[in-house]
Amino acid sequence: METKLLTTPYKGTTDTYPQDMLTKNFIFDTWKTVAQRFGFEEYDTPLIEETALYVAKSGEEIANTQLYNFTDKGGREIAIRPEMTPSLARMIAAKKNELTLPLKWFNVGKYYRYEKPQRGRRREFVQLNIDILGIPTLEAELEIFQYILAVMEEFKAPKETYEIRVNSRYLLDYLFKDILKLSDEKKGKVGRAIDNYLKLGKDAFVEYLKELELTEKQIKNVLEFLTWTLEDLKKIQDKSQGAAQLIELFAKIDELGLTNLRFEPSIMRG
Numbered sequence: 001m002e003t004k005l006l007t008t009p010y011k012g013t014t015d016t017y018p019q020d021m022l023t024k025n026f027i028f029d030t031w032k033t034v035a036q037r038f039g040f041e042e043y044d045t046p047l048i049e050e051t052a053l054y055v056a057k058s059g060e061e062i063a064n065t066q067l068y069n070f071t072d073k074g075g076r077e078i079a080i081r082p083e084m085t086p087s088l089a090r091m092i093a094a095k096k097n098e099l100t101l102p103l104k105w106f107n108v109g110k111y112y113r114y115e116k117p118q119r120g121r122r123r124e125f126v127q128l129n130i131d132i133l134g135i136p137t138l139e140a141e142l143e144i145f146q147y148i149l150a151v152m153e154e155f156k157a158p159k160e161t162y163e164i165r166v167n168s169r170y171l172l173d174y175l176f177k178d179i180l181k182l183s184d185e186k187k188g189k190v191g192r193a194i195d196n197y198l199k200l201g202k203d204a205f206v207e208y209l210k211e212l213e214l215t216e217k218q219i220k221n222v223l224e225f226l227t228w229t230l231e232d233l234k235k236i237q238d239k240s241q242g243a244a245q246l247i248e249l250f251a252k253i254d255e256l257g258l259t260n261l262r263f264e265p266s267i268m269r270g
Helices: 018-037 053-057 062-068 085-094 137-153 170-179 184-195 200-210 216-225 230-234 240-258
Strands: 048-050 068-071 077-080 104-110 124-133 164-166 262-264
Touching: 018 104, 018 124, 048 053, 048 085, 053 062, 053 077, 053 085, 053 164, 062 216, 077 124, 085 124, 124 137, 137 164, 137 240, 170 184, 170 240, 184 200, 230 240, 240 262
Parallel strands: 164 262
Antiparallel strands: 048 077, 068 077, 104 124
């Protein structure tokens, strides 16, 4: 019996015809050209890695539910990369005695995650990774912001059409540990809730926090946190490393005259 092959690509992926490649290449070439102008060097890693790398280094959601993994013909557990950070860490660890910090590296590559395809989110995606390693001060963050703004200038994007939203992991740690006093298990769940706050809307967000068995006081504290501004951070800068760093960061942003940057407490990943 002859099997009829589909003409459509695998679910969550897309074919790119020549006319679309022109657009893609313009975007990717702009990313690369500006990165090199800023002194970043390009690198790459294999599309497949040992599954253990992602189990150890990626978040629970990625490792348990979104990983494309399989056993190869040699009996090795292999996964298709869902993100770059674990591979980058592996590369750095492999040559830690040969590399001189700081490093400024970038990559434009394809990644795969087994998740429900939706608008603007597929199982296959291209991502720009741009990293500065070995600089503990805020100058690294400032340079990344300047890079992003330079890319948007190359795209001739009107300033009123975009903004860079900034938060701090240290500030979120202060929320979880000092204000809410959450267990490690609940930190992850509340973090995912905050990550989806803008999509859920306030009512659905509150219901979800109730399902997580947060108290009324804890829910009130989370909602207050999500309204914080830089002025609110000044009240706790002696208690929170994240608050102090954000205040310093935005002061330097103002000194440099950088625009289109805003503190946003609901940002979980940057």
